[in-house]
Amino acid sequence: MAALQLLLxxxxxxxxxxxxxxxxxxxxxxxxxxxxxxxxxxxxxxxxRLSHDKALAGVAASDGTLPxxxxxxxxxxxxxxxxxxxxxxxxxxxxxxxxGREHQVMTSVTLATTSRIETQLVxxxxxxxxxxxxxIEQYWQSGEPQDxxxxxxxxGIGGKFxxxxxxxxxAVMGLPLVETDMMAKAFLELE
Numbered sequence: 001m002a003a004l005q006l007l008l009x010x011x012x013x014x015x016x017x018x019x020x021x022x023x024x025x026x027x028x029x030x031x032x033x034x035x036x037x038x039x040x041x042x043x044x045x046x047x048x049r050l051s052h053d054k055a056l057a058g059v060a061a062s063d064g065t066l067p068x069x070x071x072x073x074x075x076x077x078x079x080x081x082x083x084x085x086x087x088x089x090x091x092x093x094x095x096x097x098x099x100g101r102e103h104q105v106m107t108s109v110t111l112a113t114t115s116r117i118e119t120q121l122v123x124x125x126x127x128x129x130x131x132x133x134x135x136i137e138q139y140w141q142s143g144e145p146q147d148x149x150x151x152x153x154x155x156g157i158g159g160k161f162x163x164x165x166x167x168x169x170x171a172v173m174g175l176p177l178v179e180t181d182m183m184a185k186a187f188l189e190l191e
Contacts, residue, residue, distance in 0.1 A: 004188055006111070009058030009070040014155070018175040019069070024184070029068065031057035035083065043076045043106060048119050051108035059112050067187060070110045073174045075150025077103040082150040088140050091151040095139070098150065098161075100130035105150070107171040109180050111187045120183050122176040124167025126154075131161060 004024045008015065009031045019026055033053045037046050054070030062068060075082040077097050085091035097103075103126055110119040144158060145151040152158035154165075154172045168176040 004184055005066055006184065006188075007058055007062055007066050007068045009054045009061075009068050012071075012174055014153075014174045015071055018170060018173060018177060019180075022177060022181050022184075026069075029058045029061050031061060031070075033057050035072075037081055043074060043079065043081050043104075044121055044123075046081065047072050047074045047106045047108040048110075048121055051110040052112075052117065052119055055110035055112035055117065059114060064114045067111050067113050067184075069180070069184070070112070071107060071175055071180075073105060073107040073149050073171070075103055075105050075152075077101070084147055084149060085145060085151045088137075091140050091145050092136050094151040095131055095136045095145070098128045098131075098152070100128060102127045103150070105167075105172045107168075107174060107176055109176065109183060111184060116187075118183065118187055120179055122168050122171040122179050124165055124169075124171050126165050126172060127163045128161050129163050135161075 006026050007029045008019055008026050009029050031054050035050055050072035051070045055068045058068030058070060082094045105124045105126055108119060108121045139145055142157050144153050144156050170177040
């Protein structure tokens with residue numbers, strides 16, 4: 001059986017790596033989607049809109065022969081969305097919010113063609129150990145949190161802050177493997 005073919009509307013090296021793990025043949029398409037939360041949107045509505053918009057932007061930027069996968073991940077604590085930090089002070093604020101408690105990581109995946117679009121939301125609960133000011137500063141100095149939602153990466157140094165998770169580890173990384181694979185296979189069978 002030939003590998004599934006699609007386009008990935010993401011510049012994320014983690015999503016590229018995870019999609020490759022599924023064995024798909026894909027190319028990346030560059031899209032520019034404004035990531036601005038609207039006042040009326042819940043966190044779930046926001047992350048789903050972003051993955052939807054990225055997939056549709058990918059469809060518009062391509063020749064339309066292959067489905068486009070768009071995805072987005074946000075971290076949510078007390079209904080507050082934590083996106084990528086703007087600087088150390090912002091990362092410190094986020095990591096202090098996450099310290100010693102539970103939060104949610106929401107990853108939305110959308111597959112789209114010119115005639116069809118499907119979106120799936122995966123929410124994972126994550127518990128952080130209490131963090132010291134020194135741990136937060138050393139973590140920032142590592143460079144890892146600077147391009148990550150919630151100012152941490154589960155797959156790297158930030159993994160040492162996580163006491164447990166309930167849900168998809170890969171969704172916390174940026175692309176839920178089981179859900180994406182099932183969704184893509186069902187989507188492509190119907191094309």
